Amino acid sequence: MADTPFILQEHQFQKLKTVLARLCVECAARVVFLIDRDGQPIAFHGEIGGMDTTSFASLAAGNVAATSSMAKLIGEDTFPSVFHEGENESIFISIIGRSLLVVVFDQRSTLSLVKIRSKRGSFDVAAILEEATVDSANYRLNQNSFFAEITDEDIDSLFS
Amino acid sequence: MTFINYASREINCKIVYYGPGLCGKTTNLQYIYDSTAPQAKGKLISLATETDRTLFFDFMPLELGTVRGFKTRFHLYTVPGQVYYDASRKLILKGVDGVVFVADSQEERMDANIESLYNLEENLATQGYDLNQIPYVLQLNKRDLPNVTPLDDLSHELSRKGEPVFEAVATNGTGVFDTLKAVAKQVLTELRKG
Numbered sequence: 001m002a003d004t005p006f007i008l009q010e011h012q013f014q015k016l017k018t019v020l021a022r023l024c025v026e027c028a029a030r031v032v033f034l035i036d037r038d039g040q041p042i043a044f045h046g047e048i049g050g051m052d053t054t055s056f057a058s059l060a061a062g063n064v065a066a067t068s069s070m071a072k073l074i075g076e077d078t079f080p081s082v083f084h085e086g087e088n089e090s091i092f093i094s095i096i097g098r099s100l101l102v103v104v105f106d107q108r109s110t111l112s113l114v115k116i117r118s119k120r121g122s123f124d125v126a127a128i129l130e131e132a133t134v135d136s137a138n139y140r141l142n143q144n145s146f147f148a149e150i151t152d153e154d155i156d157s158l159f160s
Numbered sequence: 161m162t163f164i165n166y167a168s169r170e171i172n173c174k175i176v177y178y179g180p181g182l183c184g185k186t187t188n189l190q191y192i193y194d195s196t197a198p199q200a201k202g203k204l205i206s207l208a209t210e211t212d213r214t215l216f217f218d219f220m221p222l223e224l225g226t227v228r229g230f231k232t233r234f235h236l237y238t239v240p241g242q243v244y245y246d247a248s249r250k251l252i253l254k255g256v257d258g259v260v261f262v263a264d265s266q267e268e269r270m271d272a273n274i275e276s277l278y279n280l281e282e283n284l285a286t287q288g289y290d291l292n293q294i295p296y297v298l299q300l301n302k303r304d305l306p307n308v309t310p311l312d313d314l315s316h317e318l319s320r321k322g323e324p325v326f327e328a329v330a331t332n333g334t335g336v337f338d339t340l341k342a343v344a345k346q347v348l349t350e351l352r353k354g
Contacts, residue, residue, distance in 0.1 A: 013167035038255025
């Protein structure tokens with residue numbers, strides 16, 4: 001059987017957005033993303049311009065998955081963070097449980113600032129995601145949940 | 161793992177196309193990409209070698225429509241088929257909601273199909289999944305070629321649990337959307353069952 005779905009309620013999403021907005025300012029970042037480790041974008045705050053955020057999330061997750069496996073091959077449990085330095089823009093990714101906090105920044109910020117602020121913000125993010133995980137499990141137990149109401153006709157209508 | 165966001169009213173699911181090297185996994189995605197309206201799809205990302213063989217994965221997001229006010233978005237992935245990319249295949253199966261096994265119907269590829277199917281079962285188990293419990297579809301691809309294994313023989317050899325089986329010619333789109341629909345429907349039905 002596939003994993004239990006992860007359900008993010010509206011108030012939890014808004015709390016995450018608030019944390020990301022604060023982090024974006026504190027890190028002097030261009031944009032801050034929260035991404036599921038399986039590659040699903042959860043939330044972001046900042047300037048994305050024309051960026052394809054769905055592809056970005058998928059590639060970030062693939063990147064972390066690959067480097068985590070490399071860590072194991074050299075005897076490390078994992079690399080808790082990954083840094084990519086570009087000429088103008090850089091990316092700092094830190095692992096928070098089942099999710100990834102991704103900070104995109106330029107010369108207006110520094111790696112050390114981003115590292116420190118990300119670490120602080122990660123505690124707030126972790127607490128919200130933990131609450132959502134517990135709620136997801138409880139929600140699934142409720143037979144009157146949204147999922148139980150989906151009919152065969154609803155599913156078939158997607159393919160008509 | 162299905163991700164449901166009540167704020168943006170979205171259901172996100174992950175489907176992985178699996179199979180031996182050169183069986184047509186990327187071709188399936190390419191056909192879906194080429195045949196889908198721009199507003200329903202994102203970019204098709206291919207992490208490929210210089211000779212266009214899949215190195216890590218191909219990826220495309222596809223929006224199918226709404227269920228009870230929730231947008232359903234399927235994230236379609238392929239794995240690299242070549243035997244020595246096994247570490248990458250394991251990573252891509254993480255969080256999978258449904259699997260399509262693309263078999264190469266050519267007689268000389270029977271052993272490669274069987275090896276890849278065993279590899280799928282093993283790698284799913286590594287991630288804590290059971291092929292018998294997960295939404296799953298078998299696609300028999302390249303049915304237009306002259307040297308194909310008869311349908312019954314191929315189905316008998318590769319079918320695992322009475323899963324939906326589709327004949328396909330991914331290069332011209334035959335069977336491609338039938339396969340996708342069958343696995344997507346299973347994923348959504350699974351979600352409803354809880």
